[in-house]
Amino acid sequence: MKRRRAATAFNTILKALERTTELPQLQLISEQLRDYFEVDHIVYHWVSGSGTQYGCGTYDDAWVQRYVDQDYLRVDPVVLGCFQRFTAVDWKKLNWTSKAARGFLEDAQAHGVGNQGFSVPVHGPNGQFALFSVNHDSDDDTWFEFIENNRRNLILVAHYFNEKALEFEPDRAPEATAALSPREVDAMTFLAMGYSRAQVADTLSISEHTLRVYIESARHKLGAANTTHAVARALQNGLIVI
């Protein structure tokens, strides 16, 4: 089987990233990556529900603070565009037409953010989402060539950054949500698909009374207040797939 490859500056940084055991070190590594890639900025941006976010990178503190203060998370086309996307994307390809987006762009550039950008969305289980971005000030051709040549390494480092960020994040719902029984999974699945109780019971060829027992049971296991909540939790925890 394949043996070790030759060491490069990039591999050295990646190795350091792999071995990182503390959150603050990610900041240092982002700076090393910026210097290695010779770009203006490197940013890892982790987004959770309820507007919770964590970021590290080389943006000016003033810009980061402004981003938070202005709740730009809800405006930033990079975040909005990447959230439902799975492939890396050039910022030029995103939708900057809305008034809010244009205002955001102006503000960003006023705070030292370059005109070119490239972001790698990373999705984890339970809907976890993060972005790894490189940012630079250059013309289109130069930028395009840079991305072509470094796309793979950017994807790779995005993956590692996310792995580390999740590793250090205590918020990583351990919750050990009790697994559901097969029938409970069936029930939750069909409910998530929009079936009424009567339809689910019919589909599973059981009485509606029995079905109710499953739903109740699942609800209690999931600590849910009602069926909708239970389905949401089951989806979020990956217990059901629709």
Added chain:
Amino acid sequence: MKRRRAATAFNTILKALERTTELPQLQLISEQLRDYFEVDHIVYHWVSGSGTQYGCGTYDDAWVQRYVDQDYLRVDPVVLGCFQRFTAVDWKKLNWTSKAARGFLEDAQAHGVGNQGFSVPVHGPNGQFALFSVNHDSDDDTWFEFIENNRRNLILVAHYFNEKALEFEPDRAPEATAALSPREVDAMTFLAMGYSRAQVADTLSISEHTLRVYIESARHKLGAANTTHAVARALQNGLIVI
């Protein structure tokens, strides 16, 4: 900024993968990767809801057929274990204790699956999930060294395989789901959190009648049969985050 790196056999294969425009070519590339890594098997396994799955790789057809026939998707500890996980994992670390899992393992090895395995889970938006696995027959030390030396390339190729599989998959939710208005998002979010209509109305400081309008509106936009369905869709489409 950084320029092109030296070409290697791996880079050549990855380049071919990047440029693939047809689904059947993934099969060919998996064989090239197997030969490059000098392992027994390379498999990409895409799992969608309702038991839909797509796979390509170097496993024997007989084993693939048996996997489908026996509905091993619901048993396979590799699938079950990786679904809720974000990091690559060695098969030895998974939970093989259940009776069904042991039976599955025996069956797999009888069909030419090696004793060692390593899988990279890949999550996409909307809960999309896939696995990229390498499989081999060897002792622990050799395997461990192999994984250590090739982890990055495996992660990278997993990412590209998934990108291609999704690109070719017409099932890729055409994302025709119209965006929700801010109030509709609020409503869906609180409902997903288990609030009753009365509680949501109270939280948003609007009448319950008004709230209903939002729920109805969101339901229609999402093409959902009921609130539970609407919340499930909103979650799945990344329109709300809880």
Added chain:
DNA sequence: AATTCCCTCCCCCAAAATAGCGGGAACCTT
């Protein structure tokens, strides 16, 4: 300047979901 959303509020009634109680048989893991 016009149009298209979005937000807010109100009515009615049928349908569905929730909460609590009870039972017994089959199947795993221990």
Added chain:
DNA sequence: AAGGTTCCCGCTATTTTGGGGGAGGGAATT
């Protein structure tokens, strides 16, 4: 062989949702 789960069925009560309808003001986009 025991103990735990899962699986199936029954009842009644109250509360919550669903599916129609209509109406006006305001903000943003075209």
